[in-house]
Amino acid sequence: MSTATETNAPDVTTGMDLLRFATAGSVDDGKSTLIGRLLFDSKSIFADQLESVEATSSAKGHDYVDLSLLTDGLRSEREQGITIDVAYRYFATPNRKFIIADTPGHVQYTRNMVTGASTADLGLVLVDARNGLTEQSRRHAVLLSLLRVPHLVLCINKMDLVDYSQEVYERIHDEFTQFATKLSIPDLEVIPISALAGDNVVERSTNMDWYSGPTLMHHLEHVHVASDRDLVDVRFPVQYVVRPKSDEHHDYRGYAGQVAGGVLKPGDEVVVLPSGMTSKIAGIDLYDSEVDEAYPPMSVTVRLEDDVDVSRGDMIARVKNAPTPSQDIDAMICWMAPGTLKPRQKLAIKHTTRTGRALVKDIQYRLDVNTLHRDQDTKELGLNEIGRVQLRTTVPLLCDPYSKNRTTGSFILIDEATGVTVGAGMING
Amino acid sequence: MTKTHSDYRLSQLDQLEAESIHIFREVAAEFEKPVLMFSGGKDSIVMLRLAEKAFYPAKIPFPVLQVDTGLDFPEVLETRDRWVSRLGVKLVVASIDDAIASGVVVDDGKTSRNRLQIGTLLNAIEENGFTAAFGGGRRDEEKARAKERVYSHRDEFGQWDPKNQRPELWSLYNGRLHEGEHMRIFPISNWTELDIWDYIGREGIEIPSIYFSHQRSVFERDGMLMTETPLNPLRDGEVAAERTVRFRTCGDITLTGCVESTASNIPEIIEEVAAARLTERGATRGDDRFSEAAMEDRKKEGYF
Numbered sequence: 001m002s003t004a005t006e007t008n009a010p011d012v013t014t015g016m017d018l019l020r021f022a023t024a025g026s027v028d029d030g031k032s033t034l035i036g037r038l039l040f041d042s043k044s045i046f047a048d049q050l051e052s053v054e055a056t057s058s059a060k061g062h063d064y065v066d067l068s069l070l071t072d073g074l075r076s077e078r079e080q081g082i083t084i085d086v087a088y089r090y091f092a093t094p095n096r097k098f099i100i101a102d103t104p105g106h107v108q109y110t111r112n113m114v115t116g117a118s119t120a121d122l123g124l125v126l127v128d129a130r131n132g133l134t135e136q137s138r139r140h141a142v143l144l145s146l147l148r149v150p151h152l153v154l155c156i157n158k159m160d161l162v163d164y165s166q167e168v169y170e171r172i173h174d175e176f177t178q179f180a181t182k183l184s185i186p187d188l189e190v191i192p193i194s195a196l197a198g199d200n201v202v203e204r205s206t207n208m209d210w211y212s213g214p215t216l217m218h219h220l221e222h223v224h225v226a227s228d229r230d231l232v233d234v235r236f237p238v239q240y241v242v243r244p245k246s247d248e249h250h251d252y253r254g255y256a257g258q259v260a261g262g263v264l265k266p267g268d269e270v271v272v273l274p275s276g277m278t279s280k281i282a283g284i285d286l287y288d289s290e291v292d293e294a295y296p297p298m299s300v301t302v303r304l305e306d307d308v309d310v311s312r313g314d315m316i317a318r319v320k321n322a323p324t325p326s327q328d329i330d331a332m333i334c335w336m337a338p339g340t341l342k343p344r345q346k347l348a349i350k351h352t353t354r355t356g357r358a359l360v361k362d363i364q365y366r367l368d369v370n371t372l373h374r375d376q377d378t379k380e381l382g383l384n385e386i387g388r389v390q391l392r393t394t395v396p397l398l399c400d401p402y403s404k405n406r407t408t409g410s411f412i413l414i415d416e417a418t419g420v421t422v423g424a425g426m427i428n429g
Numbered sequence: 430m431t432k433t434h435s436d437y438r439l440s441q442l443d444q445l446e447a448e449s450i451h452i453f454r455e456v457a458a459e460f461e462k463p464v465l466m467f468s469g470g471k472d473s474i475v476m477l478r479l480a481e482k483a484f485y486p487a488k489i490p491f492p493v494l495q496v497d498t499g500l501d502f503p504e505v506l507e508t509r510d511r512w513v514s515r516l517g518v519k520l521v522v523a524s525i526d527d528a529i530a531s532g533v534v535v536d537d538g539k540t541s542r543n544r545l546q547i548g549t550l551l552n553a554i555e556e557n558g559f560t561a562a563f564g565g566g567r568r569d570e571e572k573a574r575a576k577e578r579v580y581s582h583r584d585e586f587g588q589w590d591p592k593n594q595r596p597e598l599w600s601l602y603n604g605r606l607h608e609g610e611h612m613r614i615f616p617i618s619n620w621t622e623l624d625i626w627d628y629i630g631r632e633g634i635e636i637p638s639i640y641f642s643h644q645r646s647v648f649e650r651d652g653m654l655m656t657e658t659p660l661n662p663l664r665d666g667e668v669a670a671e672r673t674v675r676f677r678t679c680g681d682i683t684l685t686g687c688v689e690s691t692a693s694n695i696p697e698i699i700e701e702v703a704a705a706r707l708t709e710r711g712a713t714r715g716d717d718r719f720s721e722a723a724m725e726d727r728k729k730e731g732y733f
């Protein structure tokens with residue numbers, strides 16, 4: 001019998017880190033071609049996938065290999081020739097693994113873009129050099145900023161169709177930078193590329209000597225994401241209580257969860273919310289070993305010194321640095337369902353590991369995601385609309401502003417009758 | 430005590446592990462009756478390992494379900510039994526033969542066992558009242574999977590509606606169900622084939638021996654190398670010969686092909702996978718090769 005135990009495998013991917021990025025662009029800006037190229041140039045496309053794409057391309061009468069077919073997965077999408085849902089793609093270079101959330105660009109798919117951006121470290125907005133910034137590209141930037149995606153790359157694509165003109169690049173660059181001052185974008189890179197010809201995607205372009213910045217791939221490989229996490233404010237939402245009740249581990253009682261913020265260490269004085277009981281961390285377990293610190297996004301099991309009452313939905317924080325439990329929530333909400341969100345509506349709410357009910361008290365304004373205009377006259381939100389909403393919840397939420405912590409600052413709203421996720425919320429403050 | 434990274438970095442494999450463990454714990458906390466679909470293949474073994482870690486030192490708080498096609502590799506069943514007994518989990522076997530005998534599915538002689546699995550599985554889920562079923566699907570496997578949620582909703586008929594999926598944001602999963610519905614859960618959605626091998630190597634866990642290079646009597650069919658067995662009689666013109674092979678996936682012995690390989694340990698397999706020119710399904714799974722939309726269609730019906 002062969003088992004893996006006999007060998008000592010090299011850590012091919014263990015030492016790598018991870019970058020999750022979301023792509024956005026209007027139809028035909030070249031998003032699928034760009035992703036196809038990233039996959040192709042990083043050798044993440046297999047021969048059978050390529051052959052199937054080649055066959056479909058020629059059946060459709062194309063004289064080129066349509067790399068966009070690699071990403072447009074569902075049958076209805078292939079038939080309509082557009083990307084309608086978030087598709088996840090994977091590729092790796094020697095130092096980094098990448099997860100791409102490929103999101104559709106249309107305004108009627110705003111919710112899909114919000115979904116893809118919710119977990120992204122970096123957002124990639126594509127524009128067609130011939131058209132420059134459009135209403136859609138502005139909206140994409142607004143959404144990425146609203147979702148607090150910390151890094152943004154604006155790719156000016158199809159440079160081959162504007163004679164690789166520096167002037168075109170600079171005009172779009174300046175227009176975008178000016179627009180971006182109204183947003184919260186901590187890190188911006190503007191890269192002139194040709195997804196079709198490959199300029200500045202992986203290889204540095206020989207057609208744009210005037211551009212001295214990084215290629216897209218170089219930037220993706222080197223952008224620093226480790227410090228995007230909050231390593232100061234300890235937040236540990238309890239997911240599950242581990243109680244083996246076996247002879248061997250008779251008295252074991254551990255609180256399992258994924259660290260949402262800060263660094264936990266044995267010996268730390270902690271408070272359990274909402275009860276307010278205090279204790280000390282006795283130990284932190286990761287499977288059968290103990291660790292001397294736990295930080296985001298580790299999944300660990302925390303043991304406390306005292307026999308305090310802790311259950312799912314509670315949160316462990318530091319005594320002098322804990323969120324204030326609150327039942328009055330002020331948030332930006334993206335409405336994701338047909339029908340409207342109106343005052344006095346009741347919904348289920350899920351925040352970290354806590355579930356309760358929420359009552360819509362007021363809709364302060366609707367945000368025009370193209371212009372950032374705040375429309376205070378409309379007291380409801382329709383599908384794909386975003387607005388500032390006041391909620392009253394049945395249970396106190398142990399939350400932080402979304403701008404401080406994307407895990408403890410976010411929630412979803414669920415329709416209690418259909419069970420469907422209908423809203424995504426980002427807490428203000 | 431194990432020292433963690435001083436710069437608070439977490440490798441991508443550790444991040445994937447943390448994400449998967451989070452999913453297991455969410456499901457165990459929120460669903461009444463979860464079950465883990467265990468094929469004995471490498472992906473479901475990695476799932477089982479992650480479940481073990483998620484609840485340690487407690488036992489895995491849900492049973493393991495295997496669909497017995499009657500055409501499984503004996504080596505895979507042996508590995509399954511060792512895992513099950515080491516972890517002390519309950520094993521539920523749903524047999525296609527039993528399902529045929531009791532009329533749950535109909536064997537018309539034309540339908541492949543692979544398709545009969547669907548009815549057998551759905552019946553087992555319904556009979557046992559399972560509300561959530563963990564599956565080892567990965568999004569890098571296939572185009573339809575690339576869009577599937579981690580929590581993938583199934584209606585009363587066990588069907589997936591790809592155009593009507595619930596939005597899935599952050600790590601906030603929505604497990605709401607109506608009577609008769611269930612959820613498929615894909616905790617290793619974001620793992621790639623290479624990640625799986627890397628993890629198996631790192632964890633030093635047992636996988637079926639057929640993944641490693643061995644001698645086997647095989648014959649060629651539809652461009653794939655198939656095992657010679659009475660379960661899969663040779664057709665005209667097919668000749669069996671001894672070759673040095675290994676399997677990249679574990680499935681129905683009559684449909685799962687192997688590749689010629691001398692890779693006899695994890696590092697050699699990783700090297701081979703990294704250099705491979707065919708996806709694991711495209712290379713060796715007869716069931717996925719019929720049409721571009723084959724997987725999407727089977728998934729809609731309730732395939733894993």
Ligand SMILES: Nc1nc2c(ncn2[C@@H]2O[C@H](COP(=O)(O)OP(=O)(O)O)[C@@H](O)[C@H]2O)c(=O)[nH]1
Binds near residue numbers: 030068
């Ligand atoms: N000339 C040129 N054409 C491009 C470039 N990138 C994409 N295209 C073409 O633009 C069209 C739309 O591309 P596609 O990738 O499907 O766009 P998507 O709708 O954003 O996914 C296709 O005909 C591509 O071949 C580029 O850099 N230069």
Ligand SMILES: [Mg+2]
Binds near residue numbers: 068
């Ligand atoms: Mg596209």
